[in-house]
Amino acid sequence: MRFLTFLLLLAFIVLGVLFGALNPDLVSFDFGVTRLMLPKGAVLLAVLVLGWLLGGLTAWWGTRWRKTRDRHAAAHGIRKDRAGK
Amino acid sequence: MNPVYLMGALIPLAFLSGWWVARRRGTRRSGAERHALSSDYFRGLNYLLNEEQDKAIEVFLRLAEYNRDTVETHLALGNLFRRRGEVDRAIRVHQHLVSRPNLSDDMKTVALLELGEDYMRAGLLDRAETLFADLAAMNAHAPSALRHLIAIYQHERDWHQAIEQARRLEKMSGESQGHDIAHYYCELAEQARQHGARGDASHFLSQAFEHDRNCTRAYMIAGALQVQAGDYKAAIDSYQHAIGTGIAFVPEILPPLLECHVRSGTMDQAERFLRDIIERYHGVSPVLALTRIYRERDGEQAAVAFLTEQLRLRPSVRGLMALIDATMDKVSGDARANFLILRDLTRKLLEGQAMYRCSQCGFGAKAHHWQCPSCKHWATVLPILGVANE
Known part of the structure; x- marks a missing residue:
């Protein structure tokens, strides 16, 4: 399974590099305060990676928040149980 | 196609894929944490072994909260509640276990057996009887279920049923x-x-x-x-x-x-x-019986002589009391007053004494019981052979 994941990752990296190499032409990006000329393929890849990271971060925060909430609820339940004894 | 539009379309896709991967990893990690929880389980066990039931309950409650699937933790909790006399809570825990749809048959029968014990402890004998009868009929944990059934029928004094179940148990267990x-x-x-x-x-x-x-x-x-x-x-x-x-x-x-x-x-x-x-x-009962026979046949003197001789061999407060009673008529004045005090003293000494003790559990009783009221064994309550007893 791990080897398969590795192969898939390798394939995507190769595709990414290939995509960057096939789209080397510069595109103008206007950020309001400044204008930048950046390679089309590289920008596309960078934005994809950024989106992927943001998605991961959101999921991680979500899980963490849920666990903290469960822990507080469990602690409250124990205290209530022991008080009601 | 304009690359900016393409990026606009791909960003949500990238976001979603990142979210999905992180979510999957998070689930896997919580599985690993579940294994780590076993250290909590052993901590709870340690508290149990050290007779610190309060702390053990706390740990097991936390375990049960984290992982609602742990059957063993629930069983341990239920048993703990029952042992502490909190039968209603034990019943709730075991009922919750039994009602789970994905519980294996084996675990379900264990939970049912525990629930039956809870009912017995709570005095709900009819419910316990139904449960144990079903378990015995299903051949699941049958010897334990039959033993509990026998205990219920003994309690209800339904001896015909007790005999029937004891015969089934004999056939099933070979005991x-x-x-x-x-x-x-x-x-x-x-x-x-x-x-x-x-x-x-x-x-x-x-x-x-x-x-x-x-x-x-x-x-x-x-x-x-x-x-x-x-x-x-x-x-x-x-x-x-x-x-x-x-x-x-x-x-x-x-x-x-x-x-x-x-x-x-x-x-x-x-x-x-x-x-x-x-x-x-080596008890005093036959000596006292013989003393009475000698008193009626040979007179008081022969009886006292026999009793004195026997008391030297087997000192006994009951024998001493009989001796005081026998010699009371022969004494007068201060000696009689002293004898009366001595007789009262021996009577009070005997009043506070257990005359019988169960050889299985040590239960002490003043009267004889064929079935020990404590451990429910038969013919184990025997007279205590001692100076202040038999």
Whole structure:
């Protein structure tokens, strides 16, 4: 399974590099305060990676928040149980 | 296609894929945490072993909160609640377990068995009986279920059912239940005797002897039946057999046996038998019985001489009291007052004493019980052989 994941990752990296190499032409990006000329393929890849990271971060925060909430609820339940004894 | 539009379309896709991967990893990690929770389980176990049940409950509660699937944790919690007398909470925990749809059959029967025990503890015997009967019918944990069923029928004094279940248990486990079954028949025989159904009583006694040839209690009930029929000779035989099979029960058997000898006019035979018994039995009852015989036959002096001699061999407060009573008439003045004080003292000493003790669980009692009220074993409550007892 791990080897398969590795192969898939390798394939995507190769595709990414290939995509960057096939789209080397510069595109103008206007950020309001400044204008930048950046390679089309590289920008596309960078934005994809950024989106992927943001998605991961959101999921991680979500899980963490849920666990903290469960822990507080469990602690409250124990205290209530022991008080009601 | 404009690359900016393409990026706009791909960003949400990238975001979603990142979210999905992180979510999957998070789930896997929480699985690993579940393994780490086993350290909590051992901590709870440690508290249990150290008899710190409060802390153990706290740990197990936390475990159960984190991982609602852990059957063992719930079982441990339920048992703990039951042991602490919080039966309603134990019932809730076990009911919750039983109601789970994905529980394996094996675990479900374990939970049902525990739930049955909870019901028994709570006094809901009808519910417990139904549960155990179902388990026994399903052949799931049948020996345990049958043992609980027998305990319920004993409590309800439903001896016919107790006999039936004991027979099933014997067949299933291979362990002999003859001793207990004989006592169930003795209970039935005693009930029949008290209602004047001598034929039924004899039938139950023959069944008792079939299961336990040396059943002391059955011999005693047979003796009582023969007394009712006026056959004192046969009753003497039965009581002597009873002593032969259970010499520890001499204090229980001697009074009716001596009564039979009195009624049949065979006191010489009684004296010979008691002489034989005091060689084998080290309690004070046969000595006191012989003292009474000597008093009536040979006079007070011979009786006191015999009692004094026996008290040197086997010191006993009950014997001392008999000696004080016997010599009270011969003394007067200050000596009599002192004797009275001594008699009161010995009486008070005897009043606070347990005369019987269960050889299985150590339960102390003032009166004799055929079934120990504490551990429910049969014929284990025996007279205590000691200076202040028998």
